[in-house]
Amino acid sequence: MSKRKDRSTLYRLIEAGQLAHQALLVPLVDRGLEPGDDAVLFVLHTQLGATDQTLADELGMTPDALRPRLDRLIERDVIARRAVGPDLAPGLALTERGERIREVLAANWQQLEDALLGDLEHKHAKRVGKALKRFVELLRL
Numbered sequence: 001m002s003k004r005k006d007r008s009t010l011y012r013l014i015e016a017g018q019l020a021h022q023a024l025l026v027p028l029v030d031r032g033l034e035p036g037d038d039a040v041l042f043v044l045h046t047q048l049g050a051t052d053q054t055l056a057d058e059l060g061m062t063p064d065a066l067r068p069r070l071d072r073l074i075e076r077d078v079i080a081r082r083a084v085g086p087d088l089a090p091g092l093a094l095t096e097r098g099e100r101i102r103e104v105l106a107a108n109w110q111q112l113e114d115a116l117l118g119d120l121e122h123k124h125a126k127r128v129g130k131a132l133k134r135f136v137e138l139l140r141l
Contacts, residue, residue, distance in 0.1 A: 020112055027108050031101055037073060041094060041102040049084030049091030073098070 005011055028038055036059075043058050044050060052070065056063045070092070073079045078098040084091045094102060117125040 016116075020116075023112055024105075024108060027101075027104050031104075032076060033073075033078070033101070034069075037069065037078070038102075038105050040069065040073060040079065041098055041105065044079060044092055044094050045099070045102050048093055049082070049089065051089075051091055055092060 024038070025035055028035065039059055040055065043055055047054065047058070050058070052063045052066065055070075056066045059066065070079065074081065077095050078101060079092050080095050081090060082093045083089065084093060117128065120128065
């Protein structure tokens with residue numbers, strides 16, 4: 001007798017992915033932001049002063065497609081245009097509010113990661129990560 005589909009590992013992986021995605025959206029939506037805004041915050045946290053082009057490249061978007069998102073985030077005081085670096089080049093940076101939101105989002109991400117892998121020993125958690133990476137690469141072919 002074959003295993004019921006709703007008990008298969010793939011089914012549970014899909015279900016977990018959908019629920020994790022929903023859980024990651026809650027703190028974003030609670031703060032009046034939209035899906036995808038979190039990616040902007042995470043990139044700007046690591047790339048202070050990124051240009052529109054650099055940010056668009058990092059996010060896999062065109063600058064024209066990114067512009068409305070940036071305008072909305074600037075309007076909501078999440079990011080700002082600032083002169084940065086020794087040459088005071090124009091770039092984008094997180095505001096204090098944006099950094100606080102990013103911290104909440106990062107903590108939520110870590111909480112979900114811990115819920116997923118918390119019961120596993122480090123070496124087993126690494127194996128799960130490698131297996132999922134391999135699976136993603138197979139599906140992208």
